[in-house]
Amino acid sequence: MTVHGGIPRKKRDNASMQISARVDYALRAMTELAVAYDEDPTRREKTEVLAARQDIPPRFLESILGQLRKAGLILSQRGADGGYRLAMPPDEITVADIIRVLDGPLGAVRNDAPEAVTYTGPAEHLRTVWVATRAAMRSVLEKTTLADVVAGRTTDEMDDLLAVPGAWDRR
Amino acid sequence: MTVHGGIPRKKRDNASMQISARVDYALRAMTELAVAYDEDPTRREKTEVLAARQDIPPRFLESILGQLRKAGLILSQRGADGGYRLAMPPDEITVADIIRVLDGPLGAVRNDAPEAVTYTGPAEHLRTVWVATRAAMRSVLEKTTLADVVAGRTTDEMDDLLAVPGAWDRR
DNA sequence: ATATATCCCCAGTAAGTACATCGGGATTGC
DNA sequence: GCAATCCCGATGTACTTACTGGGGATATAT
Numbered sequence: 001m002t003v004h005g006g007i008p009r010k011k012r013d014n015a016s017m018q019i020s021a022r023v024d025y026a027l028r029a030m031t032e033l034a035v036a037y038d039e040d041p042t043r044r045e046k047t048e049v050l051a052a053r054q055d056i057p058p059r060f061l062e063s064i065l066g067q068l069r070k071a072g073l074i075l076s077q078r079g080a081d082g083g084y085r086l087a088m089p090p091d092e093i094t095v096a097d098i099i100r101v102l103d104g105p106l107g108a109v110r111n112d113a114p115e116a117v118t119y120t121g122p123a124e125h126l127r128t129v130w131v132a133t134r135a136a137m138r139s140v141l142e143k144t145t146l147a148d149v150v151a152g153r154t155t156d157e158m159d160d161l162l163a164v165p166g167a168w169d170r171r
Numbered sequence: 172m173t174v175h176g177g178i179p180r181k182k183r184d185n186a187s188m189q190i191s192a193r194v195d196y197a198l199r200a201m202t203e204l205a206v207a208y209d210e211d212p213t214r215r216e217k218t219e220v221l222a223a224r225q226d227i228p229p230r231f232l233e234s235i236l237g238q239l240r241k242a243g244l245i246l247s248q249r250g251a252d253g254g255y256r257l258a259m260p261p262d263e264i265t266v267a268d269i270i271r272v273l274d275g276p277l278g279a280v281r282n283d284a285p286e287a288v289t290y291t292g293p294a295e296h297l298r299t300v301w302v303a304t305r306a307a308m309r310s311v312l313e314k315t316t317l318a319d320v321v322a323g324r325t326t327d328e329m330d331d332l333l334a335v336p337g338a339w340d341r342r
Numbered sequence: 343a344t345a346t347a348t349c350c351c352c353a354g355t356a357a358g359t360a361c362a363t364c365g366g367g368a369t370t371g372c
Numbered sequence: 373g374c375a376a377t378c379c380c381g382a383t384g385t386a387c388t389t390a391c392t393g394g395g396g397a398t399a400t401a402t
Binding site for chain 2 (some may be wrong): 005008015016017018019021024027028032035055099103105106107109110111113114118119121122123125126128129130131136137139140151161164168169170
């Protein structure tokens, strides 16, 4: 029997707005590429190096980088001294862009777009709630670029949200 | 061979902020109970009736209502002429309350609370992004009550979000 | 007391998803 | 040619989702 996983995976505690491992890994690798881009826009980083720096399973990261490349967010070079680099400056790539490449569109209700589901009777206005929730997420994720993340910059809107009492507490 | 599903389920198009069938069904049933409560706070509705009105698989709804009851959001009565009713007025139950009963806390990164994950190097500030995103969702879901949903009322904050160009478009 | 209606609990199941891993092929640089 | 690196599709395992099912507990009506 081949032992595949190694450490048994933690049991999932469901939640709406689930950030998957794929997205998390992608963002982390992209911040590394953003730093490299700032030093020299032509510099390339290898999968192996990115994986080591951010502690990501290398083969898994490889397939994630492939998706980002197909989506046009990064460029690749094969062969000795190959690697990846951003396809555009870090201030032109938003967190939402990256999420959408890996997990598809932000926000879904029973696997459909919120504005597409139809509700009947007193449930009718649920649709508005979902659309507003999606808009709220977008107001953060579409306004934050890779450049903002590496610099630790926040928008005024984010500052307001983070200043709400309990914003940093689990609930 | 027992045919279990009937209609084959649609293939999932991944997304962050996934509203599950459980949550969707729960909300729909709760809006029905909210209307009943407004007419007469002691009135009870049966699973079968709720299921029929909102087109929800009855046995599945039964287990959802069980969770809502254990969480204290609704009250039940067994026997002939039994059924469910809200445990409190509709303006004291928020959409977030209901989501949390069924899907756990809003927002998770790789199955952990956003504020709990630690990032290294240039990825450090990702945590702030996730916390702000969660706060943004809360600003809608914790402020919208069942009473608001059945009345079709929106907060000023929601109006602003919904007024953003493209808010109703898929992206 | 009995019949009937309803909730209650726990087990099971088919399909799909998440998170990887593997083997080998295609490019590039020396 | 040879080594390094990306590229691509297949495979694997554990887990989750969205249900279904059987039978027990409780309430009401007669």
